[in-house]
Amino acid sequence: MQLKPTDWRAALAGATASLLAPVAPITAHAAGSGDGSTPWLVDSAVLVYSEAGGRVKAVEPAVGLKRTDAAGVSTGLKLTVDTLTGASPNGAVAQPGVQTFTTPSGKANWEASAGRVPLDPSFKDTRVALAANQERPWGADTRLGYGANFSHEYDFTSLGANVSLARDFDRKNTTLSLALALEADQLRPVGGQPLALKPMFGAGSGKTGNGTRNVADLLLGWTQVVNRQWLMQLNLGLGTGSGEHTDPYKLLSVVDGGTGLVTGSRYVAEGRPDSRTRTSLFWGHKVSLGPGVLDASYRWYGDSWGVRAHTVDLRWRHPLPGGGFVQPRWRHHVQSAADFYRGWLVEGVDWDSATQSTPLAHASADTRLGGFSADTIGVTVGWPLAKEQMVTLRLESYRQRQDTLAGAPGVLASLPLTPDLKATMLTVGWSFRW
Amino acid sequence: MKNLLLNLRRTGAPLLLGAVALLGGCAQMGVQPWERDLLAQPAMAPEGVPLHGDLDDHVYFSKEAATGGRSFGGGGCGCN
Amino acid sequence: MNPEPWLQRTTTGWRGGFDAMASPCELLLEGVDEATARALLQRAQAEALRIEQRFSRYRDDSVVARLHAGRNTWQLVDEETALLLDFAAQCHALSGGLFDITSGVLRQAWRFDGGTQVPTAAAVAALRPRVGWHLLRWQRPRLWLPEGMELDFGGIGKEYAVDRTLALLQAEAPVPMLVNFGGDLACSGPRRDGSAWQVGIEQPTGTAGEPVAAAVLHLRHGALATSGDARRFVWHEGRRLGHVLDPRTGWPVEGAPRSVTVAAPRCVEAGMLSTMALLRGPGAADWLREAAVPHALIGADGTLHNHFETHPHPT
Numbered sequence: 001m002q003l004k005p006t007d008w009r010a011a012l013a014g015a016t017a018s019l020l021a022p023v024a025p026i027t028a029h030a031a032g033s034g035d036g037s038t039p040w041l042v043d044s045a046v047l048v049y050s051e052a053g054g055r056v057k058a059v060e061p062a063v064g065l066k067r068t069d070a071a072g073v074s075t076g077l078k079l080t081v082d083t084l085t086g087a088s089p090n091g092a093v094a095q096p097g098v099q100t101f102t103t104p105s106g107k108a109n110w111e112a113s114a115g116r117v118p119l120d121p122s123f124k125d126t127r128v129a130l131a132a133n134q135e136r137p138w139g140a141d142t143r144l145g146y147g148a149n150f151s152h153e154y155d156f157t158s159l160g161a162n163v164s165l166a167r168d169f170d171r172k173n174t175t176l177s178l179a180l181a182l183e184a185d186q187l188r189p190v191g192g193q194p195l196a197l198k199p200m201f202g203a204g205s206g207k208t209g210n211g212t213r214n215v216a217d218l219l220l221g222w223t224q225v226v227n228r229q230w231l232m233q234l235n236l237g238l239g240t241g242s243g244e245h246t247d248p249y250k251l252l253s254v255v256d257g258g259t260g261l262v263t264g265s266r267y268v269a270e271g272r273p274d275s276r277t278r279t280s281l282f283w284g285h286k287v288s289l290g291p292g293v294l295d296a297s298y299r300w301y302g303d304s305w306g307v308r309a310h311t312v313d314l315r316w317r318h319p320l321p322g323g324g325f326v327q328p329r330w331r332h333h334v335q336s337a338a339d340f341y342r343g344w345l346v347e348g349v350d351w352d353s354a355t356q357s358t359p360l361a362h363a364s365a366d367t368r369l370g371g372f373s374a375d376t377i378g379v380t381v382g383w384p385l386a387k388e389q390m391v392t393l394r395l396e397s398y399r400q401r402q403d404t405l406a407g408a409p410g411v412l413a414s415l416p417l418t419p420d421l422k423a424t425m426l427t428v429g430w431s432f433r434w
Numbered sequence: 435m436k437n438l439l440l441n442l443r444r445t446g447a448p449l450l451l452g453a454v455a456l457l458g459g460c461a462q463m464g465v466q467p468w469e470r471d472l473l474a475q476p477a478m479a480p481e482g483v484p485l486h487g488d489l490d491d492h493v494y495f496s497k498e499a500a501t502g503g504r505s506f507g508g509g510g511c512g513c514n
Numbered sequence: 515m516n517p518e519p520w521l522q523r524t525t526t527g528w529r530g531g532f533d534a535m536a537s538p539c540e541l542l543l544e545g546v547d548e549a550t551a552r553a554l555l556q557r558a559q560a561e562a563l564r565i566e567q568r569f570s571r572y573r574d575d576s577v578v579a580r581l582h583a584g585r586n587t588w589q590l591v592d593e594e595t596a597l598l599l600d601f602a603a604q605c606h607a608l609s610g611g612l613f614d615i616t617s618g619v620l621r622q623a624w625r626f627d628g629g630t631q632v633p634t635a636a637a638v639a640a641l642r643p644r645v646g647w648h649l650l651r652w653q654r655p656r657l658w659l660p661e662g663m664e665l666d667f668g669g670i671g672k673e674y675a676v677d678r679t680l681a682l683l684q685a686e687a688p689v690p691m692l693v694n695f696g697g698d699l700a701c702s703g704p705r706r707d708g709s710a711w712q713v714g715i716e717q718p719t720g721t722a723g724e725p726v727a728a729a730v731l732h733l734r735h736g737a738l739a740t741s742g743d744a745r746r747f748v749w750h751e752g753r754r755l756g757h758v759l760d761p762r763t764g765w766p767v768e769g770a771p772r773s774v775t776v777a778a779p780r781c782v783e784a785g786m787l788s789t790m791a792l793l794r795g796p797g798a799a800d801w802l803r804e805a806a807v808p809h810a811l812i813g814a815d816g817t818l819h820n821h822f823e824t825h826p827h828p829t
Contacts, residue, residue, distance in 0.1 A: 005805030008608055009787075015604040016783040018468070019597050020677050043484035049493060060492070062485050072588040072656055080488070082511075127511055137588045140651045140658045151511055162506060172653055173464030181506045217506055223480070228469050231478060237502035280502030286478050293477040301500035309500035317477045325477065335499055369499050380483060392483055400497065425493065431484055466607060467652060468600045 040067045045392075045429035052422040055119060056086040065434075073136040076147075080129040087119035091250040091270060091365035093344045094118070094415040095262060102201055104190040104249050115415055120249065127153035133162070141168045145179070158185045166221075177221040187211040189248035196271030197358050200251040204265065204356040211244030229288040237280040245272040252365045254353065257346045260410025264353025268345060270364040278303040292318040306339030307369065324383030329396070331376035338369040343405040343417060367418065371403035378425070385432075392429040398422070480504065516563060519555045521548075526706060527690075530555040534562035535570075535672050537696025544706045545689040554687055558679045562695065565675045568594070569667040571618065578665050581657065588656045598667060598674070599652050605786055606647040612793040613786070617761035618666025619644045624766075626746040626757040638764040645761050672698045673739050673785035680781075692733075700737035700781040710734040715775055715810055715818070729810060729820050733777070739784035741792045742773030742812070754814070758792050769796035769814060777808040777822065 042065055049058040060082035068074040092099065092112070099112040103122045112118030133147025145164040151157070164179035187193065192207030199205045217239040224232045250270045256263045284297035295315040302308050310333070317327040340362035345351040351358050378396025385391055402418035465473070472478065481487055487504065492511065495501055519532035527544035528551040541558050543551050568577045577595050591599065605613045620641055623633035644662040651658035659665065667674075672695050680693045680700045692701040692711050701711050710732035731738070746757040748766070755766040774791045778784035787807050791798040799819065802809045810820045 005801065009805050009807070011604070011608055012783055012786055013779070015468075015601055015608070016780050016786075019601040019674070019782060020681065020780065022593070022597070045485040045489065047489045047493075060489060062489065064485055064488075070590040072590075078488070080492075082492070129511070140660070153511070156511065158511070170464055171467055179506065219502075219506060224463060225465055225470075225473065226463050228465050229472055231473060231480070233480060233504070235502075235504065239502070278501065280500070282503045284480070284504060286480065288472045288475065288478060293475070295482065297503070299500070299503050301502060303499070305499075307499045309498070311500060311503075315482070319477075327483075333494070333498060333500070338499065368497060374498065380486070382483065392486075394483075394486065398493075398497075421497070423497075427486065427489060429483065429485060466603070467654070468604050470654070 038067055038069050040065050040434045041431070042434050043429065043431045045427055048426045050424050051086065052424075053119075053419075054087055054121075055421075056084060056088055056123070056423075058082055058084045058086075071137070073134065075134045076132070078129075078131040080127075082127045082129075084123060084125045084127070086123065087121040088123055089117055089367060090120040091252055092118040092267060093253040093255065093262075093365070093412060094417055095253075096411050096415070099262070101267070106191050117417065117419060125153050125155075127151060127156075135164075138165075142166065155188045155190055156185065157188075158183055160184070164219075173225040175221075175223040177219070177223070179219040179221070181215075181217045181219075183215040183217075185213040185215070185243070187213065187244055187248070191248075193244065193246070193248045194269035196246050196269055197360065197363060198269055199265040199356060200267040200269045205269070213241060213243030213245065215239065215241040231286045233282070233284045235280075235282040235284075237278070237282070239278040239280075240275065241277075242275045245274065245276060246270055247272075247364070247366055250364065250366050252342070252363055253344045254347050254351045255344045255409060255412065257348060257409050260408065260412035264347045265351065265356060268351060268358070268363075270366065271362050272340070272364055273305065273362055276304055292316055301335075305369070307335055307337070309333065309335035320383070322383065324381065327380040327382075329376070329378050329380065332373070333375075334373040335371060337371040337403070338364065340364055341366075341369045341371075343408070344412070346409065367400075367402055367421075370418075372400050374398065374400040374421075380427075389432040390430075392427070392431075394425070394427040394429075396425045396427075398425060516559060519552075519559050521552055521555060523548075527551075532559045532562070534559065535566050535675065535695060537672065539696065540694040541683075542692040542694070542711065543689065544691070546687060550687060554683050554691075557686065558683060558693065561679045561682055562675050565671065565678070569598070569671050571664070571666055571668065578667065581659055581665060585659045585661050585663065588658050590655055591657055593655075596655050598670070599657065600654065601670065601782075602667075603647065603652055609790055609793070611647070611762055612760065613669070613789060614645065614647050614761035615666055615669065616647055616650065616663050617645050617759060618668070619662075619664045620759050620761070620764050623764070624748070624757075624759065626748055628747060628749070630749045632748060632750050632755075642764050645764065669789055670782060670785060672696060673737075673781040676700050676737065676781040698737075698739045698781055698785060699733075701733055701735065704734045713738060715740075715820075729818060729822075731777075731810075731822055736777055736779045737781035737784045738775060738777050739781050739788050740773055740775040741785065741788035742771060756792075756814075758789075760793065767793055767795045770794075771798050771814060772812045772816065774798060774802070774812075775810045776802070 044063045047060040060080060062080040064078040066074060066076045094115060094117045096115060098114050099118055100109050102109050110121055129151035131147060131149035133145060135143055135145040138144040143166045147162050149160045160181060160183035162179060162181035164177060166175055166177035168175050188210045192209060193211050194200060195206040195208060217237060220236045222234045226232050247270060251267045252270055253262050254264050254266055254268055255261060280299055280301045282299045287294045297313045299311040313331045315327055315329045317325050319325050342363055343365055347353060350360055376396050376398045378394060380392055380394040382390050382392040400421035405417055408417060519530050521528060521530040529542055530551065531538060531540040539562055541555055543554060567573060570576050571578050573579060581589060602615045623637045623641055625631055649660055650663060676693050676695050676698050677700060680702060683691060684702050690702055690705050692699060704710060713731045713733050715729045743757060748755045756770045758767050758770055760767050770792050774788040776784045776788040778787055791802050794801050799811055808822050810822055812818050
């Protein structure tokens with residue numbers, strides 16, 4: 001016996017106290033407990049996302065149902081609808097004068113304000129996504145999971161399937177998991193997919209038909225109970241996508257190397273590589289400290305397009321009297337630009353309007369592929385309504401600060417080429433048993 | 435594939451090694467089954483508030499280049 | 515329909531009883547009228563029978579029977595069973611594997627009837643792969659019980675019933691009382707006049723006959739439990755083997771005392787301490803002394819060693 005007898009006695013006294021702690025509640029449970037139908041846990045939430053400056057607004061309601069039966073088989077269903085409106089940058093660079101663009105359908109034109117980054121207002125889309133999954137025990141220590149997901153919007157459909165295996169070791173202190181997800185996407189851009197790195201409008205432009213893209217992802221996970229207060233998770237994600245990656249609605253401006261004004265072919269459709277391989281390493285911790293819980297995570301990301309990113313996410317969940325909680329959160333994300341990211345094409349260097357050709361293999365002015373740092377600051381408040389019913393309210397502010405683009409020629413040097421992206425997000429949630 | 439391995443070697447590997455160093459203390463990690471009282475709190479669930487993770491994943495997938503983390507994204511959208 | 519418990523008046527209160535868990539169960543009460551005494555007695559009987567029905571290995575409708583029927587699958591257990599399994603897990607770890615609720619299966623090899631029938635090494639060896647808490651998976655609230663294994667709550671069932679019954683009755687009527695289920699007992703505190711309850715420890719005689727009180731204990735707080743049974747043993751090569759089996763070997767513990775009676779704040783705790791002492795065989799007395807546990811012990815030779823006076827009783 002490792003323990004001294006007196007320590008042993010104290011431990012036994014503690015174990016006895018735990019056994020005898022509930023007295024009256026047990027008699028109520030005893031009759032026919034542990035059997036009977038298990039209820040569905042329903043989680044519902046609505047996200048209202050709004051970018052400043054007349055940009056994107058989205059409302060996204062989501063509902064998830066989950067149920068675990070007596071044999072440990074858990075089934076989940078999720079439905080998400082998202083409606084998007086508002087304006088989004090199309091990749092063109094700001095100019096001192098008004099710029100006119102044609103909408104993707106080709107039926108209308110829109111104007112970008114002078115001195116401002118052009119924002120295409122023609123995006124209105126509704127997307128519906130459905131996911132179903134099940135996880136079941138397979139032997140004493142292993143769990144098998146499988147699921148499918150489907151997503152549909154006017155110009156894009158995605159169908160995916162996933163399978164996972166998780167195994168517990170050492171009294172479930174260690175869990176190792178392997179998961180594989182496959183996805184097949186169909187792209188049906190409005191007006192067709194523009195020929196990559198060819199003029200976007202007018203002579204020399206062209207469209208091809210629908211495109212496809214296939215993605216495969218592998219996730220290796222290690223979850224470890226460090227001690228009574230600390231849970232740790234390390235995930236390695238490897239992914240590869242092949243097929244159409246180019247955004248059909250985005251372009252680059254062709255500017256004069258001296259004046260910085262659009263010239264020649266003016267606007268050229270972007271072109272991205274046919275494949276993308278990604279690696280991510282996620283290291284997350286949940287630590288129970290005093291009354292609250294700290295959630296701290298770091299994710300490293302790198303891909304074959306040259307993007308490198310670091311994301312730190314910190315949350316502190318503090319209980320409130322009455323069963324609720326308040327959770328402030330700070331997320332910081334910094335990424336480096338993709339290799340082929342550029343703010344514009346320079347006539348005679350990156351683009352030759354006479355031959356409508358470029359020495360570049362790929363190019364994109366999509367700021368999502370650019371270098372930037374972003375901060376999310378917010379707070380979530382939850383409070384219980386009744387037994388196993390909770391309402392949550394989350395308010396967050398997201399701000400993306402783009403890296404300044406070097407070598408801006410001519411007038412571009414004095415224009416706001418990379419304004420910050422500012423967004424507010426409000427999420428209202430309601431969870432209950434059914 | 436070659437690019438993938440290069441990426442790992444440059445920045446991923448040192449991070450992995452750092453994490454693996456934790457394994458050195460592995461023998462001391464873990465709790466007895468009856469010591470899971472704190473771990474069983476809803477606040478300690480890896481996913482956090484339900485649906486917030488999915489909604490966040492969607493927002494950041496459409497505004498940033500990086501993906502991946504706690505779990506797979508639930509499915510594609512045309513936004514990236 | 516359960517038979518009505520019997521009830522009789524005493525000089526200071528009431529004494530009532532019924533049969534449950536294959537034992538005579540007794541309740542001593544003070545400071546209540548007859549109607550309340552009868553109501554409390556019925557409450558005690560209901561609780562004792564409830565626990566027996568749920569956890570007895572002899573019943574087809576018990577939780578244990580259901581768990582045995584669902585071997586090799588993950589089974590959801592209710593809160594009470596979960597608490598008992600947690601307790602069993604902790605005691606298994608604290609005792610270094612000596613206390614093991616999966617050891618009941620060994621009874622198929624051993625018959626402790628005072629005879630000389632001893633199983634072959636092969637018979638015991640055949641049962642050993644089916645014994646071992648580490649072989650099952652207990653992940654609250656689900657249990658995975660492998661094929662061939664059995665759960666036996668007999669080692670803690672009676673003591674658990676005593677503690678729960680006392681707590682339930684005290685919640686209804688906080689008066690002086692003592693609950694005694696077949697020798698495992700607990701009291702709520704001193705009697706109305708401040709004096710202690712008087713409990714006798716049985717002196718086993720070699721022959722069947724009236725039990726004689728070898729010692730009388732004064733119990734002011736807490737509980738008493740006794741492990742061991744002088745009447746269940748086997749003679750083997752001229753030695754008397756007690757009925758307590760070491761789950762690690764499948765054989766009775768050699769040189770164990772015939773019985774150990776321990777006092778502790780709770781009956782469950784007292785029961786576990788007395789079981790642990792017994793499993794230590796010849797080292798029982800030393801271990802109890804080191805742990806400063808008030809106890810009385812009837813040695814392998816039948817002599818009584820009373821250590822209750824020398825240790826202050828924990829409250």
